Amino acid sequence: MTVDVITRDGSQVRVPDDAVDGLASRMRGALVRGDDPAADAEPCEVWNAMHVGRPALTARCSGTADVVDAVNFAREWGLLLAVRGGGHSVAGFSTVQDGMVVDLSGMRGVQVDPDRRLARVQAGALLGDVDRETQAFGLATPLGRVSETGVAGLSLGGGYGHLQNRHGLSCDNIVAAQVVCADGEIRTASAGVNPDLYWALRGGGGNFGIVASFTFRLCPLGPTVAFAGTFYPLEDLADVERRWRDHVVGAPDAVTSFVVSLTFPAAPGMPEVIHDRPVAVVGGLYAGDPDDGMRVLAPLRELGTPLFDLSQPMPYSVVQSSFDALFPRGVLRAYWKSQYLDALTDDAIDAIAARALDRPGPMTLVNTFHIGGAVHAVGAEETAFAERSSPFMVSFDTMWTDAAQDSEAVDWGRSAWQEMAKFGNGNVFLNFTGLADEPAQAGVDSAFGRNLRRLAQVKAAYDPDNLFQVNNNVLPAS
Ligand SMILES: Cc1cc2nc3c(=O)[nH]c(=O)nc-3n(C[C@H](O)[C@H](O)[C@H](O)COP(=O)(O)OP(=O)(O)OC[C@H]3O[C@@H](n4cnc5c(N)ncnc54)[C@H](O)[C@@H]3O)c2cc1C
Structure with a gap:
């Protein structure tokens, strides 16, 4: 046999x-x-x-x-x-x-060293595993916005989340990693040991080996944080997003904010006025004192006439899982694509609003993220994650459940993305890339920008035969 x-x-x-x-x-x-x-x-x-x-x-x-x-x-x-x-x-x-x-899903251990403000995290851990253990000590590390996402793929590919503008990307907070390389050797990657591998892991994805565990830097946070979540009618998105843009570009780095367009489900405990209603949710977290935060976040709650406002001080762990219900595992079919923008012009906002009103189904999201502060404070060549200057990212998260709609839904996501390319700077976020079998190599290469050459050299040193190629693949330098 x-x-x-x-x-x-x-x-x-x-x-x-x-x-x-x-x-x-x-x-x-x-x-x-x-x-x-x-x-x-x-x-x-x-x-x-x-x-x-x-x-x-x-x-x-x-x-x-x-x-x-x-x-x-x-x-x-x-x-x-x-x-x-x-x-x-x-x-x-x-x-x-x-x-x-x-x-790696059986490897979910998280061990916190509160004195050194470090967490050792096994590579199968989900975001919620890390938040649960770190919050027990009043600490956190920047991770994404849905608690069931994997720490490994998210942080190796960059990792945006509610703490990014204050504390950086997830990859910026990797202090060390234990990596099983293509030759079967276990290597440490840190600033002092295999620094080229350490550089490449922070944004270069799964190209260089299998990370068995990470060590993340932690910051004091919570357990209560100020969170804004204000629901405006989707018809008002263009006006709301213009005011949001004008506000967030001058907001302190402690604020990380975004606008999500969606049809809110009829969720128990949420008011009927937003049940099955297309809405634009302006969200924001203040990484600091919750009372200060509620004052600083107040303008996000006054960008129009809200249908509902759930803004309040709340446990960080609740914020971190507040979007989970929109993203059940194994149920949704999905095609996500993103564009970075150097400026969020009125024309770009009108295009975003038009697409948000014309989504192919209620589960599709259209998002605008504000990026700045600590993300931009890191040089484009300091880590493999090259995108360090765009203040905005737009993503079209096309999601549906019926396989018969695959081609229609993918077409919608692709055309929305192509239209947004007019306003973008050509760069994409590699963790939000369409389909694995799309001709994506050009997009992958341009996303790594100036870092591609060095990434290819590191790849040649650690994985010359491209064993790790089911990813946003960097080809080994010849
Ligand atoms: C519902 C949802 C919410 C999301 N929210 C955010 C968000 O808020 N912020 C954000 O930045 N991104 C977000 N993403 C994108 C997310 O970062 C990527 O999808 C990421 O790849 C998920 O990591 P994972 O470990 O779950 O992925 P997997 O599917 O397990 O792996 C993804 C890639 O990472 C590689 N990889 C995984 N583990 C390892 C390892 N241990 N060593 C080496 N390579 C490895 C794999 O080879 C693969 O190429 C979200 C995605 C979803 C579906």
């Missing part, structure tokens, strides 16, 4: 049972075969329902040693390998049909 697995050159290799059994016996976690009927009973493991592939082999790692064995196995057999942290890759990078997956 054999297991047929896709290789990196697109052919198929017949891996004999005794080789598979050998790996299984070395691992502490389970090695699941795609032809095992038990695999059918597994809960959905990837967030985007468009990408539910069936790997031939899934190594459910329980620690770094399992990752080493799985990497060695994939390299020796030439297998096409995907890596799954939290499984939230919108483009579908966390699984691979008939290939091999290294699944």
